[in-house]
Amino acid sequence: MTTMADEARAESRDGRGFTFRAAADDGVAPGDMVVVTTPDGARLLGQVVDVIEPVGEDPLTGFGVVIGALDEEGAVQRGARPAFRGAALELARPAELGGLHGAAAGTMSIGTWRTGDVGAEASLRAGGFNRHSFLCGQSGSGKTYALGVLLERLLLQTDLRMAVFDPNADFVHLGSTLPGVAEADARRIADRGVRVLRSDSTRGEGDEPLRMRFRTMTRQAQAATLQLDPIHDQDEYNAFISFLAQIGNESDLGALLAGLRSGTPGQLSLARRMENLGLLEWQVWAGELPSAADVVTGGGAGGGAGVTVMDLGGFGDPSEPIAVCLEVVDELWAQRDRRIPTLLVIDEAHNLCSSDPASPVAQKLLDRLIQIAAEGRKYGLWLLLSSQRPSKIHPQILSQCDNLMLMRMNSPDDIAELGRAFGFAPKAMLQASNGFVQGEALLAGGFAPVPMLVQVRERLTPQGGSDVAVPLVGA
Numbered sequence: 471m472t473t474m475a476d477e478a479r480a481e482s483r484d485g486r487g488f489t490f491r492a493a494a495d496d497g498v499a500p501g502d503m504v505v506v507t508t509p510d511g512a513r514l515l516g517q518v519v520d521v522i523e524p525v526g527e528d529p530l531t532g533f534g535v536v537i538g539a540l541d542e543e544g545a546v547q548r549g550a551r552p553a554f555r556g557a558a559l560e561l562a563r564p565a566e567l568g569g570l571h572g573a574a575a576g577t578m579s580i581g582t583w584r585t586g587d588v589g590a591e592a593s594l595r596a597g598g599f600n601r602h603s604f605l606c607g608q609s610g611s612g613k614t615y616a617l618g619v620l621l622e623r624l625l626l627q628t629d630l631r632m633a634v635f636d637p638n639a640d641f642v643h644l645g646s647t648l649p650g651v652a653e654a655d656a657r658r659i660a661d662r663g664v665r666v667l668r669s670d671s672t673r674g675e676g677d678e679p680l681r682m683r684f685r686t687m688t689r690q691a692q693a694a695t696l697q698l699d700p701i702h703d704q705d706e707y708n709a710f711i712s713f714l715a716q717i718g719n720e721s722d723l724g725a726l727l728a729g730l731r732s733g734t735p736g737q738l739s740l741a742r743r744m745e746n747l748g749l750l751e752w753q754v755w756a757g758e759l760p761s762a763a764d765v766v767t768g769g770g771a772g773g774g775a776g777v778t779v780m781d782l783g784g785f786g787d788p789s790e791p792i793a794v795c796l797e798v799v800d801e802l803w804a805q806r807d808r809r810i811p812t813l814l815v816i817d818e819a820h821n822l823c824s825s826d827p828a829s830p831v832a833q834k835l836l837d838r839l840i841q842i843a844a845e846g847r848k849y850g851l852w853l854l855l856s857s858q859r860p861s862k863i864h865p866q867i868l869s870q871c872d873n874l875m876l877m878r879m880n881s882p883d884d885i886a887e888l889g890r891a892f893g894f895a896p897k898a899m900l901q902a903s904n905g906f907v908q909g910e911a912l913l914a915g916g917f918a919p920v921p922m923l924v925q926v927r928e929r930l931t932p933q934g935g936s937d938v939a940v941p942l943v944g945a
């Protein structure tokens with residue numbers, strides 16, 4: 471049934487919002503798209519914002535917003551309309567939703583839009599990723615899978631440079647497609663030349679080492695790696711500065727340490743500090759190899775912008791991957807004036823964007839990510855973050871996100887917090903997220919034509935690199 475009972479009626483005092491009344495069994499829900507036909511014959515596309523559940527035989531009532539007028543070609547002319555009364559109301563059909571994007575290029579099909587009782591094509595504006603985006607949902611709701619869908623679409627339809635911070639090796643196959651994928655898509659994804667950087671213990675064929683260089687870190691990042699404070703550790707900090715002057719082009723920490731051991735008392739305690747922190751045992755030092763920052767900021771295959779997946783697992787010291795991330799984001803920031811459009815993708819973002827960082831290196835990384843959240847847009851540095859809980863993300867980062875993808879979420883507190891942080895997402899649609907099944911998502915913000923309830927499409931590339939199967943008896 472795509473039509474509602476004949477008596478469904480809408481009226482609007484300002485041509486922007488409308489109230490409506492429909493039969494109790496019309497089953498209209500928040501987020502549904504409707505077509506309002508006014509007595510003077512204008513056809514308006516609207517969206518239901520909320521409904522008031524009827525009592526007994528009462529009609530169902532609710533309110534919505536006017537998105538725009540449907541013209542004869544089916545395009546949507548956005549904006550407010552004259553006030554109306556006694557307009558007829560029916561659920562929109564897929565053909566009436568197709569005009570929402572207008573003639574704008576760069577729409578990315580990410581799944582099926584559920585509105586009323588129909589499934590329409592759900593498309594995002596690829597250009598809408600020039601904002602920070604937040605993907606949220608409880609564990610198992612399908613965030614990582616959906617993030618993969620977004621990345622695949624961005625690979626296919628944009629030339630964005632991407633740096634993917636991948637804590638669980640979920641994106642190490644982003645460059646290869648599953649059997650049955652259309653040939654043109656498979657070729658385009660292969661041509662993007664996704665580079666996968668991993669630790670020594672996890673690296674497989676085709677992967678490259680994930681490394682960093684002490685010498686090219688910022689001084690603050692170096693001091694944080696050494697857990698050195700310029701005030702509390704005055705003598706050592708001073709030895710550290712003279713040590714920096716000696717580093718020159720030397721990238722072998724071992725050789726530098728030998729020099730420090732035979733130096734002044736300050737240099738000696740700096741050497742002890744490095745030994746005690748176990749910095750020499752870090753496998754992450756690049757030596758002669760390219761650093762992750764070199765790979766991310768270098769060009770991609772075929773001269774286009776590069777796509778780099780950094781698998782952060784498999785290191786002996788938890789500070790190693792954090793330090794690599796810090797060097798990469800510092801370098802992207804240092805090169806910001808080049809204004810190369812870049813998406814920084816962080817899955818499980820509560821690890822890197824926590825309001826409660828666990829170490830000085832993590833604090834420096836957080837500081838830089840806050841800066842990118844606040845100022846990155848004007849340099850083309852955009853964040854795409856995924857996490858289970860909005861409250862675990864630093865508020866100065868969360869508040870800068872203009873795109874929301876919300877998957878199943880049970881906690882009313884978290885939903886309320888999202889309502890505060892993402893005022894553009896209708897409350898009733900946010901609340902519906904506790905009934906979502908896996909793969910269902912609310913999409914709202916600059917990248918969505920209107921807030922949409924979507925079942926995400928199937929993946930083109932395999933998810934995960936490290937699933938271990940349960941051994942079954944007799945199998």
Ligand SMILES: Nc1ncnc2c1ncn2[C@@H]1O[C@H](COP(=O)(O)OP(=O)(O)O)[C@@H](O)[C@H]1O
Nearest residue numbers: 608609610611612613614615616908909926933
């Ligand atoms: N839309 C989907 N279609 C098919 N499988 C899915 C879908 N979403 C998630 N899955 C599978 O369900 C499991 C959990 O999803 P995942 O994306 O890892 O959840 P999350 O990151 O939210 O914890 C994974 O094995 C994933 O492949």
Ligand SMILES: [Mg+2]
Nearest residue numbers: 613614615817
């Ligand atoms: Mg996940």
